[in-house]
Amino acid sequence: RLGEHAYASRAKILTGAAVLCVAGFLGALAIRVDSDFLYYFDEKSEVRVDTETINREIVGSNPFYIVIEGPSPGFLKRWEVLREIKDLQRFVAGLPGITSSISLVDYMELLESGLNRTGAGDLVIDDEGNIVPAPKPRSFLEEPKNLEPVLSMIATSPATFKSVVTEDFGETNILVRTNLSGSRRIEETLARIRSWIGAHFPAELRVHLTGNLVLLSGTESDIVAGQIKSLSLALGIIFVVLALMFLSVRIGFFAILPNVVPIVLFFGTMGWLGILLNLGTSLIAAIALGIAVDSTIHYMARLNLELRGETDQVAALVRTVRTVGVPIVYTTVALFLGFLTFGFSSFVPIQNFGILTGFTMAASLGANLVLLPALLATTKVITLWDLVGVKLGQEPARTIPLFAGLRPGQARIVVLMGELKRFAPGEMVVRRGELGDEMYVIIRGRAEVWAGDGQERRRVAEHRRGDVFGEMGLVRHTERSADVVAAGDLEVLAVDERFLRRIQLRYPRIASKVFLNLTRVLSDRLQRTTEQYVALVPEQRATAR
Structure with missing residues (x-):
């Protein structure tokens, strides 16, 4: 249910997250940085009372x-x-x-x-002989x-x-x-x-x-500078790793957001509640970031597995939350309760550390289970391991017209952005009369095109690696005019409008080449059809005579 809700209500979730981030940012502006060691003790503690007595009654x-x-x-x-x-x-x-x-x-x-006291008892007489004060x-x-x-x-x-x-x-x-x-x-x-x-x-x-x-006194500026440097460095490295792992700056940005939101809320809570940023509380953001990003990577890696061969995005999200969400909840709740025990300490830094870390853990849990699915609801996730695992044979740019002008790595990305389907020998790929919205590109194997029924059924064409069929389904969403059957082990790339929109959004440079190649493929197919029609017309006229 949580996965379905995140998918269905993603607009509300993203809006709510944006509002919380704005509130957190405004609160963060009010944070006071102060390393006051007396603040570490309760107002009634013996250490604080004795120190204040010395300052007031004896000396600083x-x-x-x-x-x-x-x-x-x-x-x-x-x-x-x-x-x-x-x-x-x-x-x-x-x-x-x-x-x-x-x-x-x-x-x-x-x-x-002391020197002036040597003459303190002397009598001083003025010019008139009178004794006057020295x-x-x-x-x-x-x-x-x-x-x-x-x-x-x-x-x-x-x-x-x-x-x-x-x-x-x-x-x-x-x-x-x-x-x-x-x-x-x-x-x-x-x-x-x-x-x-x-x-x-x-x-x-x-x-x-x-x-x-x-x-x-120098710790104030050091704490602020340290927070900026450590968090920026950590977020930057995590972003680069995720972007490389999932082969997309956009995915890297989406993956880092659920880790940024809890940190923004953490600093915002400190600002709104007047909690000081000091040596103790400055550790919380880095700890929370390390734990939150671990959950994010587990979630995204599992989602990638669920999306393989899956066309229903909601189903994949639901299965991901069901399989990975439960362990994430258990782990985070255990950490939350563990850190919360520090709140019973009499030492104020330990109290703040436990309570704020527990709060940040809870915020990261919500971000990973609700915000992250909402961000990834309509985004195809590809990992580096997927890219390495895709095998397109030798020289895909030369043997598959749709991949013309693409490097091997770019061709693999195109395949992973779409849906790679496999068919056994004799299995039907396209059935005549069915409504279709996909075009197929043969990556490996052969396919036969059959027309007619019963005794009139005959093979009219054969497609091999790089050939395209079913293009009218992509262009016009019409009924299929013939059957296409796998002549052996067959592997095809299914291309539909959702695939085209996705690759245009994620990889615009690759998309421009794919669209140009697709236009050429369809133009070539139209030209061949026209030539066949032109050649057929004289024969029909001769027969009619």
């Missing part, structure tokens, strides 16, 4: 570094460079998600505050001449400061602590920092951001 748990390299040793001792570093820290402190930062300048300010010491950032004492203090023990600056003052780093966890927020923050550095830092200073957090 996710640090990264801003590394600054000078063009030469000692370059970072310059007052203007240290001032730029401090300005960068002030800018970073104002960004969302930044909790603190520490740099060489912070260490130097701490040293300077003036607040100016920082080296405000007064460049105060920088030298601080640098001298660092020079006494450079190893103490190796975590923030090299001994030759050629490279330093700023440790930035954040409570950021999602790759999208991280990338936005890093982009603002890079933009500020590019606008304010001198060109001779090389600045780059590094650390695990920075590497995490």
Whole structure:
């Protein structure tokens, strides 16, 4: 019933699939790519609660570094460079998600505050002899001449400061602590920092951001690029293999569609439900594609077997669904339930992986059992193995006029697009009085044409390899005028209007040559008939006299 329904309702099925694909595509546009490791845990899980407590009460748990390299040793001792570093820290402190930062300048300010305490108890008397409050010491950032004492203090023990600056003052780093966890927020923050550095830092200073957090931010673009590359490569290879296997770009396209639809629905569901595309969910599409294409190849290979010698397309589809559809259903349901068990996990990526993979498996099952039969309902399927298996004898283009100008491989395709019929010796091929709509081309063997009944029955012609008979049935759908009987083992190609339409649609270049050859065959037959008639007229006139 499913095969019959797919054939009868193919227009509705194709329309429904198109609507679902559009909805899936619109949903896919709303997908958010974000590698947020906190998102992997439930909101009430211990890991997530403790991390959020650290971020809120103590210090940011996710640090990264801003590394600054000078063009030469000692370059970072310059007052203007240290001032730029401090300005960068002030800018970073104002960004969302930044909790603190520490740099060489912070260490130097701490040293300077210690140096300034040595005179904290001194009394200051003005010019009139009055005791006044001691003036607040100016920082080296405000007064460049105060920088030298601080640098001298660092020079006494450079190893103490190796975590923030090299001994030759050629490279330093700023440790930035954040409570950021999602790759999208991280990338936005890093982009603002890079933009500020590019606008304010001198060109001779090389600045780059590094650390695990920075590497995490790069996964967003990598995931998107990886999805595009992996799926495009997989679909491309599968398409090429199927197109070669079934000798048609159109068949390859039809075969790949039921594998594309579940992937589009998968991405659309993620977009509509707000599920993040991350390292876990990015694996689902490739897994689903591999399983779905296996079912597609099994289905199409079986359909090809059922179509051999079969003129009823519906019957072939029904038998295919009955024989291959049941194992496909069992396999897919088993996989669906297996993946669905992951939905009971407390780890969010495993949950999403199981549920989304199960959903995609169900979608691929529907596509292979409903959409694929609808696409192939009126399309002849030919495999590479069929092409190799067809034997047309030597030089078919020279010995069979219908194949003139065709390569051997093209001639085999013509045969496979039609219906190859075999008859035993003495078996009737065409019966006089029957309505016919086919023309026959002899591929192998001999056929005899008999006219009349009873004692008047006589053989009027004999056809051999390459000859054509029954052409009036193809052209005018009239009653057969004579009997055609196999004189031995006979193999013929049946040519009807459905065959001509099919080959024109699938292989237009081959069809153009076949149509030209067919026109020549019919013209030759008409010319011979005319010549016979012209030759017969004088004889009839002489007899009448």
